Amino acid sequence: MSRKFAPFVSALFLILAAPVFAQPAPSSQSAAVAAPVSPAAVSPAAAAAPVPANQDYRLGAGDSIGVQVYQSPDLSVDARVSESGVISYPLVGSVQLGGLTISEAEKKIADALRNGGFVKVPQVNIVLRQVRGNQVAVLGQVSRPGRFPLETFNTRVSDMLAAAGGVTPTGDDVLIVTGQREGKPFRKVIDIPGLFLNEKSDDDIVLAGGDTLYVNKAPVFYIYGEAQRPGPYRIERGMTVMQALAQGGGPTVRGSENRLRLHRRDASGKVVETSPRLTDPVRPEDVLYVRESLF
Incomplete structure (x- = not known):
């Protein structure tokens, strides 16, 4: 070989030998990390x-x-x-x-x-x-009625009532829980104040998915005639005729607390009119009429 072609031959040898000195192929472990995962390859489970x-x-x-x-x-x-x-x-x-x-x-x-x-x-x-069945419906006279998830496995009635914002001013003092327990229909009437006033209430039961809490409207009575503020009013526990009269603002200057008439339905549904005493209890749907004074 002449000296004229020697540099050219040396350069050609280095080009042909370059693949031999290339970086090694990635290992199976690194290839597994770098390989993209097809969405179809992910099992439904x-x-x-x-x-x-x-x-x-x-x-x-x-x-x-x-x-x-x-x-x-x-x-x-x-x-x-x-x-x-x-x-x-x-x-x-x-x-x-x-x-x-x-x-x-x-x-x-x-x-x-x-x-x-x-x-x-x-x-x-x-x-x-x-988990889709772990929801409880809270309906009726609550601030935020709707369906709420059971965030824990020991969520109680008081917890769910708080999640719904509590009872509105027109709500009753009792709520009704309905659902299923062990495959059988379940129904329980719970005293709301007792959930919070008692140190440990047996009525503060653990709720189950699918339960429904319902708060009905509170019972009312009506007062009209010579009352300062006639209209319907919520019946408080143990309310007497005197307290009902005070709810209506008392008699006007023309009215008299000694001339009250009470209209109440009896067991047959007939309205009976009586002259109540101030200490008599008030019942739901009672109508109290304040008459004018004689003098």
């Missing part, structure tokens, strides 16, 4: 991660659960608790789970599989996928 649930949580309408049976993949299903509290389960059919805790629901499905002869020793595990 991973997308709907289980909801951490207290074992005392009771299943309600709308809750989505995953039922898994050990070594029986055909019996592992995802289900939604219906409005009536049941799910449809393979081989067994409809299973009532509403109002049951997670452990109680696991036992009920296991018993159904065992008693039906489908699995000898079933090991059932229930995962709470999504």
Whole structure:
């Protein structure tokens, strides 16, 4: 080779050898980190991660659960608790789970599989996928009626009443809680002042998903005639005729507290007119008439 082409040959050798000295290919570990994940590659089970649930949580309408049976993949299903509290389960059919805790629901499905002869020793595990039934409706005479979530598993009546802004001035002193307990209709009348005045009230019960709290309008009486402020008024506990007269501002200068007439319905619905004493109790829908003084 002539000296004229020697530099050219040396440069060509360095270009051809460059790939040999290139950086090494990324390791499998680094490639796994850098590789993008396709959304289609994410399984539905991973997308709907289980909801951490207290074992005392009771299943309600709308809750989505995953039922898994050990070594029986055909019996592992995802289900939604219906409005009536049941799910449809393979081989067994409809299973009532509403109002049951997670452990109680696991036992009920296991018993159904065992008693039906489908699995000898079933090991059932229930995962709470999504909580939708843990809401309580607060209706009636409250400041903010609506549906409220059960943020904890021991939310009580007083907590939910506070979340709704409390009772309005026209609200009654009692509320009614309705719902389901262990698959059966539930109804309880609760004294509202007793929830807060008593140190520990047995009426301050733990609420369950799907419960409804209702506060009715407070009972009223009516006063008219020679009263300073005639009209309807809320009946307070233990209210007497004298206190009812004071609610209306008392008699006018032409009226007399000794000439009162009370109109009240009896058991048959007939209106009976009487001359009440000032110490007599006032009942709902009573009509108090203040007559003029004789002198």
